[in-house]
Amino acid sequence: KQEVTQIPAALSVPEGENLVLNCSFTDSAIYNLQWFRQDPGKGLTSLLLIQSSQREQTSGRLNASLDKSSGRSTLYIAASQPGDSATYLCSVTGAGSYQLTFGKGTKLSVIP
């Protein structure tokens, strides 16, 4: 059974800092990995999707990497802003299942 772990569970940084969120998964047989953000009381907003054949994806200040063989992904946020404060969720689509398996998230607070 696929398990997804996110470290740290919570992170507080001053505005302007660069930061890295970590995600690991136990079964490397995946179709893709997707990072989401969730604001309190809201649904999930997709940030980046990395297909299993890709190594990284970039969108603005966000960069996500994928090392499928070692079961790891990182989400890099450059020049953090207070508006980046949210919970960040990592998910993988298992090969043959099409369902997303989620980590429990990293709650990020960016202090002005």
Add this chain to the structure above:
Amino acid sequence: GAGVSQSPSNKVTEKGKDVELRCDPISGHTALYWYRQSLGQGLEFLIYFQGNSAPDKSGLPSDRFSAERTGGSVSTLTIQRTQQEDSAVYLCASSSGPVYEQYFGPGTRLTVT
């Protein structure tokens, strides 16, 4: 175009009652998913629909839970004889295919009293 919509946004019901939750996916998306988010369990997969294929119901927690998708578009998740442990946020997502990016709705917060 419009994103995934869900209704109601909030639902309070008494233990033992049946509830129906609705999801309108993005137009043209063939894949539709239901997930449940609760404090203790995080986000859990419930059920997946792809086109006219038989749905993947492997995540449904009990036979009190069922879902249907009519005309390949709107989906309804039904919970019969609700229990307090059913209290959670129920999220719907859709995608243009089974391994493409999933787009989530705002969720329905269900509270069973």
